[in-house]
Amino acid sequence: MLKIYKSMESGPLVELTLKTLEKGAWINIIDPTPYELKVVSNLTEVDPDFLRSALDDEERSHTDVEDDSVMVLTNVPVCRDRDSYDALPLAIIVTEEYIITVCLEETPVMMEFNERTAKLFRTYKKTRFLFQILYKSATYFLRYLRQISKTSDEIEDQLRHDMKNSEILRLLTLQKGLTYFNAAIRSNGAVLDKLTRMRNNQSLQPILKTYEEDEDLLEDVIIENKQAREMVEMYSKILARLADTFSSIISNNQNLVMKFLAAMTIIIAIPTVVSSFFGMNVPVPFAENPFGFAYIMVIAFAISVTSAYVLWRRDMF
Template sequence: MLKIYKSMETGPLKELTLKSLEKGAWINIVAPTPYELKVVGNLTQVEPDFLRSALDNEERSHTDIEDNSIMILTNVPVMRTFESYDTLPLAIILTPDYIITVCLEDTPVISDFNERTYRSFRTFKKTRFLFQILYKSVTYYLKYLRQIDKLSDEIEARLRESTENREILRLLELQKALTYFNASLRSNGAVLEKLMRLRSNHSLQNIIKLYEEDEDLLEDVIIENKQAREMVEMYSTILARLADTFSSIMSNNLNLVMRFLAAMTIILAIPTVISSFFGMNVEVPMSENPLAFLDICILAVLLAGICATVLWRKNMF
């Protein structure tokens, strides 16, 4: 899917086509076909590798610079389900005339820039638009982290009542999401620091221009990214300790059950042994006594009771 927009000085976004492409336009490419990449590359004179960089789902954040373009590859968060989160590479390419975004999927980070929110951004202010996209990405990281925190509290409350496999698997899913977020935020942080250093590169002034407001926005992005990293590390530690705690609880519960079963086995073994002695097909004591069965039952119950008392005093129950 390929969409082209351009902000107007007044009025909503103007949607363009490849034939009516104008300077200052934003080219948004989602799950592109080889033909779309080839056409966009020819029209904008962008390196084909730049356009294909975001199509590798395992690509890490980095920046590449060519003579007439700069590519910033960042990882943005996505929510698969209410309990499953992931990250996707998003390529943002700046040229003297255009800003291009390439992603495998339509993500909220990009879809939030639309006809309804056109007043909050300008496609021809490429540097500021770039930082706004990065800022939006960090805000979604923070949003999803708060959701993960609430889910972990819910799982903890359920685990206090019953340690079911489903809750343990939900906890594992959240830990996996935090692992993805941690790796992405670290690499994104390195990219942001590099962008901050680019302000002193005069050879890129025709591509990426940093005004004072843009620098403030970039600093805000860096601060929010650091906050998100700290939250990820904190939540990862909490979830790891929560998993260890409930693993210990499950092991302890299993030990209690095994101890109880062992005690019951010992108690039930006493009547079994006594009955087996008097059940032999040979002459046994009290064989002529008509009350022998009752006496044997009383003896077995008495010995079992004594054994149960001893085990109870030793906290076997």
Template sequence: MLTIYRSNCTQLHELALNTLEKGAWFNLINPTPGEIEQVALATGSPLDFLKAALDEEERSRIELEENHMLVITNIPVMRGHDSYDALPLGIVLTPEYIITVCLEANEVLADFRPESARAFSTFKKTRFLFQILYKSATLFLKYLKQINRRTDEIERYLRKSMQNEEIFLLLELQKGLTYFAASLRSNGIVLEKLLRLRSTSQVQHLIKIYEEDEDLLEDVITENKQAIEMVEMYSRILNGMMDTFTSIISNNLNRVMKFLASMTIILAIPTMVSSFMGMNVDVPFGPNSGFTITVLFAIVLTALSAFGLWRKGMF
């Protein structure tokens, strides 16, 4: 899907390919080959720049080619209630336009809509780029807080139920943290490179950084570092929690097996006594009181065995 916008400080207007204006924003979401070719023809952008973010495994990086700069950053996405992932977002800067390319509609770009047009300007390409990166960093923080809250909920469930479903949920959250950690580290490298490029004459015609833009970039770097620290902390907590609850479940299983073994021993005693006394041979105590004495004898042996097992901590 291809949409083209151009803001005028107060409103966001949608344009068509035949009514392009300088400072327009091309937003490509899971584009078709025809849409990519149309954007490449209209903006003069290299096709490989426009197709780079369509690879789910694409790493974050910056590429320069004549009058075009490609910035690929990983953004967080929520696949389900407890499933998180990271997706590459390509941002292409040209002297006149800014282009974003992504495989899926995402919350990062969804925040730049007509209702919030006063907060951004498509013709201020550098600031718009940094605002996209800032939104991505803050979204990482938002999802990390959600993961932390969800982990606390699952921990409370595990204290009561100890079911496999909760362990699988923790495993899913741990997978999301792993994706986030890799994405944030590679994003940090891109941000540091952008910070170094701000004074490079090679890209000054593409990136014009003013004082407030530089402050915004530093805020993005700070948010990204904070997200990295949170990912590392939550990962350690989650790993420790999974190890702890795995040990608890194993210990509970051992207690159940110990109890079952004790019950087997206790039930075997009256069975053994009745088997001996039930043989088709002469037995002591006579025919009248033999049954009563046998039952009492089995009960006494069973009680003594149960008491001994209880003293040994088998119950």
């Protein structure tokens, strides 16, 4: 899918086509076909490798400079379902005339830039638009991290009352999402550090024109990313310890059950042993006594009660 937008001076966002492409436009490419990549590459004179860089879902964040374009590959967060989180590569390519974004799928970060929010950004202010995308990505990381924290608290409350495999698996899914977030946020931090150095590069000034407002916005992005990194590290440790704690509780409960079953096996085995002795085909006590069966039952019961008392004193129940 290929969409082209351009901000008007008066505020609204208008949609263009490849035939009406103008300077200062934003070309948004979602899960592109080879034909779309080829057309955009020819029209904008952007290296095709830049356009294809975000199509590998394992690509790490980095920046590249080629001729008259700068490519910033960042990872943006996505929420798959209730507990599943992931990070997808998003390529932001800035040229002297256009800004191009490429991603494998529609993400909440890019959906924030639409006709309804058109007054908050300008496609022709390419550097500021780039920083706004990075800032929005950092805020979504923080939003999803708060959701993960809230979900983990709910799972903890449920596990305190009832140990279910489904809740343990939910914790595992959250830990998996935090692992993806941790790797993405760290690599995004390296990209931000490089952008900080690149803004002073005179050869890139025609492409990455920065003003005082842009400098402040970049600082905000760096701060938000650092906060997200601290939060993901903290939540990762909390979830890891939570999983270890409940794993220990499950093992302890299993040991208690096994101990109880072992004690019950000992108690039940005693009447069996006594009855086996008196069931031999040899002369035994009480063989001729009419109350012999009752005596044997009393003996077996007394030994069982005594054994149960000894086991109880040894905390086997």
